[in-house]
Amino acid sequence: xxxxxxxxxxxxxxxxxxxxxxxxxxxxxxxxxxxxxxxxxxxxxxxxxxxxxxxxxxxxxxxxxxxxxxxxxxxxxxxxxxxxxxxxxxxxxxxxxxxxxxxxxxxxxxxxxxxxxxxxxxxxxxxxxxxxxxxxxxxxxxxxxxxxxxxxxxxxxxxxxxxxxxxxxxxxxxxxxxxxxxxxxxxxxxxxxxxxxxxxxxxxxxxxxxxxxxxxxxxxxxxxxxxxxxxxxxxxxxxxxxxxxxxxxxxxxxxxxxxxxxxxxxxxxxxxxxxxxxxxxxxxxxxxxxxxxxxxxxxxxxxxxxxxxxxxxxxxxxxxxxxxxxxxxxxxxxxxxxxxxxxxxxxxxxxxxxxxxxxxxxxxxxxxxxxxxxxxxxxxxxxxxxxxxxxxxxxxxxxxxxxxxxxxxxxxxxxxxxxxxxx
Ligand code: ATP
Ligand code: MG
Numbered sequence: 001x002x003x004x005x006x007x008x009x010x011x012x013x014x015x016x017x018x019x020x021x022x023x024x025x026x027x028x029x030x031x032x033x034x035x036x037x038x039x040x041x042x043x044x045x046x047x048x049x050x051x052x053x054x055x056x057x058x059x060x061x062x063x064x065x066x067x068x069x070x071x072x073x074x075x076x077x078x079x080x081x082x083x084x085x086x087x088x089x090x091x092x093x094x095x096x097x098x099x100x101x102x103x104x105x106x107x108x109x110x111x112x113x114x115x116x117x118x119x120x121x122x123x124x125x126x127x128x129x130x131x132x133x134x135x136x137x138x139x140x141x142x143x144x145x146x147x148x149x150x151x152x153x154x155x156x157x158x159x160x161x162x163x164x165x166x167x168x169x170x171x172x173x174x175x176x177x178x179x180x181x182x183x184x185x186x187x188x189x190x191x192x193x194x195x196x197x198x199x200x201x202x203x204x205x206x207x208x209x210x211x212x213x214x215x216x217x218x219x220x221x222x223x224x225x226x227x228x229x230x231x232x233x234x235x236x237x238x239x240x241x242x243x244x245x246x247x248x249x250x251x252x253x254x255x256x257x258x259x260x261x262x263x264x265x266x267x268x269x270x271x272x273x274x275x276x277x278x279x280x281x282x283x284x285x286x287x288x289x290x291x292x293x294x295x296x297x298x299x300x301x302x303x304x305x306x307x308x309x310x311x312x313x314x315x316x317x318x319x320x321x322x323x324x325x326x327x328x329x330x331x332x333x334x335x336x337x338x339x340x341x342x343x344x345x346x347x348x349x350x351x352x353x354x355x356x357x358x359x360x361x362x363x364x365x366x367x368x369x370x371x372x373x374x375x376x377x378x379x380x381x382x383x384x385x386x387x388x389x390x391x392x393x394x395x396x397x398x399x400x401x402x403x404x405x406x407x408x409x410x411x412x413x414x415x416x417x418x419x420x421x422x423x
Contacts, residue, residue, distance in 0.1 A: 010116070025312060030109065033131055052082060052083075052086055088134070104134045112126055127308035133301065137300035142236075157316065158314055162272050163270070165244075165254070165257070167237040178204060192214070196215050209258050254270075265289050281307075288303075325373060327375065330363055331357060340381050355369075367394075370396075380393075385403065385406070391404060
């Protein structure tokens with residue numbers, strides 16, 4: 001026998017029992033985003049490696065060690081996208097959208113790829129839903145994006161997500177802070193992990209984010225950006241907070257939230273849920289006024305990305321039942337096989353979802369299947385029904401069975417409205 005082929009490590013099959021949950025999240029989230037004027041954008045899954053190297057930054061985990069990079073047949077270096085922001089901003093610049101709209105609001109949904117150690121809530125192919133508001137620099141844009149994120153958790157009824165916000169300053173105030181930070185880090189360098197010691201040179205802000213306990217304790221008294229904001233950044237941050245307070249968005253200021261990349265500036269935020277354990281971030285985002293310049297344009301922007309699987313892990317699915325088919329059409333005799341298929345089609349044309357036996361099984365077996373599929377209403381066609389122009393209705397819930405003229409039944413069904421609204 002040939003050796004079986006398995007899926008690649010970190011790349012999962014998402015079976016129907018789980019896929020509907022991801023679709024449910026996508027649907028609710030997209031409706032929510034659209035209420036704020038965001039429109040869907042579909043972006044390529046593969047880009048020039050350089051886009052991510054410049055757009056995400058060389059000194060980040062993603063670019064340093066998490067990208068799926070390969071040469072195509074022309075010898076060009078391409079990468080599977082590890083995130084969506086760089087592509088969205090590239091599309092904004094390349095499409096010349098600046099002149100078309102005031103603030104361009106777009107959202108995307110789809111798989112992202114990162115070479116990480118697979119574990120619960122961390123995969124090599126995972127799904128993100130994200131949005132970007134490009135072209136607006138004012139604090140109300142930040143406030144609306146954070147408000148939208150907060151209200152998304154209300155829509156999907158997750159109560160225990162906390163929103164953390166911070167300000168990362170700007171090109172004017174951060175250099176001074178960076179000097180102070182480096183001074184402090186140099187003082188505690190011996191207590192830091194080897195990764196952080198290396199990071200001190202290339203990307204010292206990222207050290208603030210290290211989860212290693214030794215680093216955590218060494219950083220207890222570390223200076224924070226919030227104490228070094230310039231007047232403009234200070235004003236921006238207080239305006240964001242004032243708007244969030246006005247909108248009654250609960251949040252905490254957490255000076256340890258960093259994005260670690262030079263072009264990220266001012267507002268940074270995360271949505272975290274403690275039930276997720278060490279992978280506690282459900283969504284993360286921030287302002288990136290310098291990103292467009294890195295890739296040949298110029299526009300301020302802010303956005304966030306949310307991990308679909310992680311939201312799926314913290315949602316309560318008990319009350320969200322997947323929809324079962326509405327009807328099962330059973331054929332009692334072999335001459336009723338094709339009429340049963342036909343009746344199925346007529347009901348589907350009205351918007352119902354219908355199962356019909358395709359395996360020439362006995363009536364008893366068909367009823368058993370209907371039951372197993374959670375279908376309450378079975379329509380039975382047999383020789384008597386065919387010759388009399390009737391159908392026998394069997395309702396498992398109301399435990400009744402009656403024979404009615406088929407056309408009367410169809411009229412009843414139509415009068416009751418089309419099928420239930422389906423996804
Ligand atoms: P983490 O700290 O968990 O590594 P990150 O900072 O790398 O997260 P972002 O790049 O900000 O994450 O991505 C936004 C969201 O995408 C995360 O909050 C998380 O929900 C999700 N996410 C990121 N990486 C993965 C992954 N490998 N598998 C599943 N979800 C992920
Ligand atoms: Mg990561």
